[in-house]
Amino acid sequence: MLSEQEMELLTGYVDGELNDRQREAVMRLLNMSAEAREMLRQLQENAHKLKQLPQHNVEPSLVDEILQAIADEQAQVTTQAPSRPARGSWVPYIAASLAASLLIAAMGFLYYKHMIDPESPTKDEAPFAKGEEKKPEKQQPGVTPTPQPTPPSPRKPNPLVDHLVNGTFDGFSKPIPIDPVFVARFSEIKDGQKTTQLAKELQRDPIVQLDITVKGNKVAMDRLKNVLRENKITLVADASATKKLADKTQGKVEYVVYADNMTSDEVMKLMSELSKDYVQPFNMKQKDMTSPYQKVTVTPAAKDDRQKLDKLLGEPNMKPAANRERQAVVLPVVGANPSAEVAQFAKQRPAPQPGAIRLLIKIHE
Amino acid sequence: MTSDDNRLITECREGSSAAFGALVARYQDRLFNTVLRLVDNAEDARDVVQEAFLHAYQSLHSFKGDSLFFTWLYRIAVNTAISMKRKQRPALRIQAGGDSQTGLDPLDPSETGRPGHSIEMAEEERKVHDALAKLSQEHRAVLVMKDMEGMKYEEMAEILGVPIGTIRSRLHRARLEIRDLLLQQEKVD
Numbered sequence: 001m002l003s004e005q006e007m008e009l010l011t012g013y014v015d016g017e018l019n020d021r022q023r024e025a026v027m028r029l030l031n032m033s034a035e036a037r038e039m040l041r042q043l044q045e046n047a048h049k050l051k052q053l054p055q056h057n058v059e060p061s062l063v064d065e066i067l068q069a070i071a072d073e074q075a076q077v078t079t080q081a082p083s084r085p086a087r088g089s090w091v092p093y094i095a096a097s098l099a100a101s102l103l104i105a106a107m108g109f110l111y112y113k114h115m116i117d118p119e120s121p122t123k124d125e126a127p128f129a130k131g132e133e134k135k136p137e138k139q140q141p142g143v144t145p146t147p148q149p150t151p152p153s154p155r156k157p158n159p160l161v162d163h164l165v166n167g168t169f170d171g172f173s174k175p176i177p178i179d180p181v182f183v184a185r186f187s188e189i190k191d192g193q194k195t196t197q198l199a200k201e202l203q204r205d206p207i208v209q210l211d212i213t214v215k216g217n218k219v220a221m222d223r224l225k226n227v228l229r230e231n232k233i234t235l236v237a238d239a240s241a242t243k244k245l246a247d248k249t250q251g252k253v254e255y256v257v258y259a260d261n262m263t264s265d266e267v268m269k270l271m272s273e274l275s276k277d278y279v280q281p282f283n284m285k286q287k288d289m290t291s292p293y294q295k296v297t298v299t300p301a302a303k304d305d306r307q308k309l310d311k312l313l314g315e316p317n318m319k320p321a322a323n324r325e326r327q328a329v330v331l332p333v334v335g336a337n338p339s340a341e342v343a344q345f346a347k348q349r350p351a352p353q354p355g356a357i358r359l360l361i362k363i364h365e
Numbered sequence: 366m367t368s369d370d371n372r373l374i375t376e377c378r379e380g381s382s383a384a385f386g387a388l389v390a391r392y393q394d395r396l397f398n399t400v401l402r403l404v405d406n407a408e409d410a411r412d413v414v415q416e417a418f419l420h421a422y423q424s425l426h427s428f429k430g431d432s433l434f435f436t437w438l439y440r441i442a443v444n445t446a447i448s449m450k451r452k453q454r455p456a457l458r459i460q461a462g463g464d465s466q467t468g469l470d471p472l473d474p475s476e477t478g479r480p481g482h483s484i485e486m487a488e489e490e491r492k493v494h495d496a497l498a499k500l501s502q503e504h505r506a507v508l509v510m511k512d513m514e515g516m517k518y519e520e521m522a523e524i525l526g527v528p529i530g531t532i533r534s535r536l537h538r539a540r541l542e543i544r545d546l547l548l549q550q551e552k553v554d
Contacts, residue, residue: 007541011541014540015533017517017533042548046544046547049489050508050509053398054490056398056401057394057397058393058397058414062411062418063393066422067382067389069419070382071382073419295394297387299387302376304372362369
């Protein structure tokens with residue numbers, strides 16, 4: 001019968017959190033006790049079962065729901081504007097009171113002036129519309145004109161005020177606009193459900209970022225390389241990225257691929273190819289492979305990414321790219337200095353073509 | 366990935382909801398899979414993930430960047446799931462025979478070649494899920510974090526707000542408990 005302390009050593013061993021001394025103690029225990037060996041086998045098997053539980057995707061994606069909920073909440077906050085002024089917010093009220101007092105004083109003065117000198121036109125009686133002048137009334141000699149009561153003129157709309165008022169109320173009634181994010185599963189691209197939207201997204205900005213989730217970085221990068229090659233584009237990789245890809249225990253790494261002068265048709269074709277299952281040579285045979293590409297988010301590239309790209313690759317070569325092979329590049333992984341492959345790519349960059357897309361692909365598990 | 370998260374967070378704080386959408390798109394599946402094992406079904410898991418993201422958005426100003434964004438988000442989601450389970454009163458569930466309790470579609474048969482493999486996998490998933498469901502929230506959470514997410518004691522302690530020693534002893538008890546439950550199931554089968 002194993003003691004509590006021995007059991008704790010075994011569970012700690014499965015957790016992978018023992019120090020050297022404790023690990024040695026476990027080894028001794030396993031050498032001595034068949035019960036300990038059986039217990040460890042069961043514990044490890046159960047941990048493995050938990051680890052192997054299938055991964056499920058959120059279907060449908062939560063992005064739209066969450067963004068809508070945020071927009072609704074913001075709209076609610078706007079309509080429920082605070083009725084109680086915040087501490088220290090009395091300054092605008094005083095300013096408004098002063099402005100109102102000045103306005104009343106000015107109107108009083110004009111009214112007084114008008115009463116004592118009715119013939120002097122006030123601003124209210126000044127020309128009302130563009131191109132229309134108030135004609136002076138003809139006075140008959142010897143006849144003192146009797147002041148006629150002025151009929152109330154309909155209120156002339158002030159376009160500025162109307163615009164402000166309408167604008168304000170329009171703002172209340174309309175939902176707060178949200179920037180849509182285009183997210184698609186590769187299965188939706190394969191089925192053609194989201195191809196039209198994807199094509200539109202690719203037109204939004206000259207530098208497009210594809211944030212792609214994959215199942216297995218290595219398989220995904222190999223697949224990308226092959227698909228690009230089929231489209232006559234060679235994928236060169238920074239040495240740090242090549243080294244990382246060869247590392248089986250690489251963990252969470254994001255690979256960034258960059259390509260110049262892509263047309264939207266080329267990108268659509270690329271995405272369509274990546275979404276499909278394929279066949280790969282394996283030990284002199286053909287092996288059926290499921291596409292490792294799962295999900296893509298399309299956005300214009302961020303400002304700091306553009307700056308980083310410009311800093312890393314410099315200006316493109318402005319000479320015509322006659323007969324030069326087209327290339328895409330896997331950029332250095334975080335923290336690595338660019339290798340000769342990147343420098344070579346930067347040197348050979350062709351002149352940008354009008355209407356072409358600069359493509360930044362971020363691939364991660 | 367971290368620098369990209371930071372960039373998106375900065376854009377969120379500047380008012381870009383699209384940037385937050387990108388963060389949701391990036392982490393929703395990973396979070397969903399964890400939460401799914403902490404609650405009883407996909408519908409509840411979806412609600413918890415949604416609530417966690419909304420809470421994160423509202424509290425983004427308080428995110429100081431001392432930990433990774435995902436760790437911070439994960440903490441919100443795990444605590445939301447645990448508190449949701451505590452609030453739920455025990456209720457009888459009517460289950461259709463043979464259906465997976467998770468409420469998820471069966472696995473895609475194309476993933477494996479052998480006929481019947483996906484059914485076996487779904488059955489295995491059901492057994493493990495049932496066993497997990499019988500554990501306390503505390504035990505369930507540490508097992509999921511350790512075995513599914515591969516977290517270290519230290520990270521788990523930070524997320525759950527308890528000392529490392531507590532994590533160690535919880536995991537110890539949880540491992541023994543789930544072992545007993547799975548052994549019992551084997552005997553029944």
